[in-house]
Amino acid sequence: MSELSQRLQKLTPEQRKRLSENLRRREASPTAEPVGASQPKHVLLPKRQSLYFFASASAHAAADYYPLVLEAAKQADQAGLHAIWLPERHFVDFGGFSPNPAVLGAAVAVSTERLGIRAGSVAAPLQHPARITEDWALVDNLSGGRAGVSFASGWHPDDFVLAREDYADRREVTARTIEHVRAHWRGEAVSYPTTAGGKAEVRTQPRPVQAELPVWLTAAGNPATFEAAGRAGYGIMTALLGQTLKALRENVARYRAAWRAAGHEGDGDVVVMAHSYVSDRPDLEEFLRPAMHAYLRSFRSQTTESEQDEEVLLESAYLDFLQGPSLLGTPDKARAVLAELRDAGADEVGHLVDFGLPAADVLAGLPQLLALSADPDPTQAQTAEDPQEQQDPQGVRA
Numbered sequence: 001m002s003e004l005s006q007r008l009q010k011l012t013p014e015q016r017k018r019l020s021e022n023l024r025r026r027e028a029s030p031t032a033e034p035v036g037a038s039q040p041k042h043v044l045l046p047k048r049q050s051l052y053f054f055a056s057a058s059a060h061a062a063a064d065y066y067p068l069v070l071e072a073a074k075q076a077d078q079a080g081l082h083a084i085w086l087p088e089r090h091f092v093d094f095g096g097f098s099p100n101p102a103v104l105g106a107a108v109a110v111s112t113e114r115l116g117i118r119a120g121s122v123a124a125p126l127q128h129p130a131r132i133t134e135d136w137a138l139v140d141n142l143s144g145g146r147a148g149v150s151f152a153s154g155w156h157p158d159d160f161v162l163a164r165e166d167y168a169d170r171r172e173v174t175a176r177t178i179e180h181v182r183a184h185w186r187g188e189a190v191s192y193p194t195t196a197g198g199k200a201e202v203r204t205q206p207r208p209v210q211a212e213l214p215v216w217l218t219a220a221g222n223p224a225t226f227e228a229a230g231r232a233g234y235g236i237m238t239a240l241l242g243q244t245l246k247a248l249r250e251n252v253a254r255y256r257a258a259w260r261a262a263g264h265e266g267d268g269d270v271v272v273m274a275h276s277y278v279s280d281r282p283d284l285e286e287f288l289r290p291a292m293h294a295y296l297r298s299f300r301s302q303t304t305e306s307e308q309d310e311e312v313l314l315e316s317a318y319l320d321f322l323q324g325p326s327l328l329g330t331p332d333k334a335r336a337v338l339a340e341l342r343d344a345g346a347d348e349v350g351h352l353v354d355f356g357l358p359a360a361d362v363l364a365g366l367p368q369l370l371a372l373s374a375d376p377d378p379t380q381a382q383t384a385e386d387p388q389e390q391q392d393p394q395g396v397r398a
Contacts, residue, residue: 278334
């Protein structure tokens with residue numbers, strides 16, 4: 001541990017408060033986007049709200065984590081949230097509880113009634129498209145037609161020990177895999193080479209409930225990915241971890257422009273993940289700090305080595321989340337951020353709730369978060385008589 005880290009750990013709450021104030025002043029700039037303290041009582045929220053899971057495996061015992069996901073899913077289902085998003089990650093702590101979102105999604109399927117079950121995301125180059133289709137068609141059957149998949153191209157080279165094709169070709173492989181999965185989902189046969197030297201015409205089983213699989217493309221902030229999703233007619237799944245709110249607005253505008261230029265109907269579908277813990281407790285900054293520091297450290301460890309001033313960097317990043325466009329804060333702040341995300345183009349917000357707090361604290365904080373979904377939106381009059389019709393996202397239009 002560095003000398004700086006040791007000093008920071010010894011700070012009293014009052015000293016931490018002063019450090020926080022200094023960092024806020026240091027980070028202030030014309031490009032900063034703090035959330036306003038005063039907002040209208042009735043604001044327009046995104047059309048849909050969901051739960052998003054992406055815990056670091058070092059933050060929980062596995063025996064505690066999976067019951068947390070299932071209990072949170074049940075509460076979200078009862079509260080009327082739209083969906084639950086589950087990741088695919090391999091060989092690292094960050095997201096390491098979910099090497100196969102279809103397996104965890106199947107457990108959620110049999111314990112809920114209305115909640116959409118989404119992969120956020122399937123790493124397309126690491127799997128055969130026929131197997132992806134088989135797994136998610138099973139989830140679709142177990143859930144009565146509630147499955148959906150966001151696809152990612154993968155980025156960590158070590159993951160590609162599982163891949164069938166080269167890392168350098170991952171984007172092209174992803175595009176091809178998505179279309180093969182969609183063809184299988186419709187019941188079409190797709191030809192693949194076998195290791196015996198021939199080819200096989202493959203039709204997958206079981207047949208899914210939904211005629212079309214709702215599809216999104218996962219984007220970390222690369223404008224080209226937003227444009228590719230728009231051209232192809234896919235939804236886009238993104239996050240504010242790695243891009244500013246201003247960049248999100250610009251990327252969504254690119255996505256919708258590409259969507260319209262390709263001739264697709266409607267405007268597409270944008271899902272944004274945001275860190276969420278809604279509470280009025282006065283000590284919220286201190287309460288969330290250890291979990292968020294650990295979460296951000298786990299995230300940084302994927303791409304960067306530890307630095308001498310890592311604790312200061314983590315504190316600065318944490319304060320950016322706390323005062324910026326996250327749902328870490330009071331209900332009023334959360335509603336203001338939801339309104340900003342809607343204004344930026346989000347059709348759905350996925351609330352990331354498992355960023356390192358103990359499972360009991362995550363569950364204790366859910367009621368105030370789930371209450372946000374009960375806020376009426378006068379622009380979203382529900383006219384569908386079938387409840388499942390109201391539940392379906394825009395997904396794929398092509």
